[in-house]
Amino acid sequence: MKFIKFLLVGVVFGIVLTKSEAVSWYRIYEMFHFQSFHMFGIIMTAIGVGAIGIQLMKKTKAKDITGQPIVIPDKAKGFKNYIIGGTLFGLGWGLVGTCPGPMYILVGAGYWAIGIVLLGALVGTYLYGVLKDKLPH
């Protein structure tokens, strides 16, 4: 039963990203060509809502559902891994138009071809695991 809430979060996430077309290859192309405000509006609104919510949680020392204090771990310091990894991800995102969330959503929506992208993403993740210690971080 404890998984039901996560299933619901996922369902809402899938519906929202599909209905706002953030899963669409076209929307990603349009975003990178600055031909519509749509995607920027989605991302900036989400960040605005998120930032206000997180600040409120920190100010009120909010507790999570189990009564534990909410702690959002800071990202590790670094530069090379973020800029190189980010750029590689951006190249893939611009090419196939799917970041990791939309991959699953599109497969669920019946776009089976995106299963190939998902397979590629698993291969890419595995390759990173293999090469991790040889890469600049």
Place this chain on the structure above:
Amino acid sequence: MYSFYGTWPWYISGLLIGIIMLSLIYFGKTFGMSSNLRTMCSAFGAGKKVEFFRFDWKTQRWNLVVVLGAMLGGYIATTYLSDGSGVQLNPQTITELKQMDIDAPKGKLLPDALVGAEALKSPKILAILLMGGVLVGFGTRYAGGCTSGHAITGLSNLQLPSLIAVIGFFIGGLIMSWLLLPLIF
């Protein structure tokens, strides 16, 4: 102007995505979709050979359940909540795409040039899909997150590393979209 069965406006979508992220924090977790790829590698036994996948993936089952829900959500949205009006693009975008022989949306989320039955017979298209996936999988793990983990969660939490990663996302996306796509298609 907006309809429930048509394209949802950006402010509704952004608001709901923000709430989704906050809900996961309230549930004691964090919003991050690319982590599931690592979890799946681990669940498939990659930990036997590679140290990076040697962790108790079962602690991440909740996130796989989010993925399952997301797939279900994608199905529900396209099957029951769609009037087929689909993606309304800037006419300029459609003209540019046409020059690369990429078809206009006409109610579809993805171009036939990439995922249509004809396209999937082409080894070149299959290679594009696979390579795109490899870049997404490798890049997100190298950067430690994707749009959900860095752009939404990280920037909301004012994390400098996330800003660097997001700048990377756009460097890569702009290079691909402006320079490489016209050469590839």
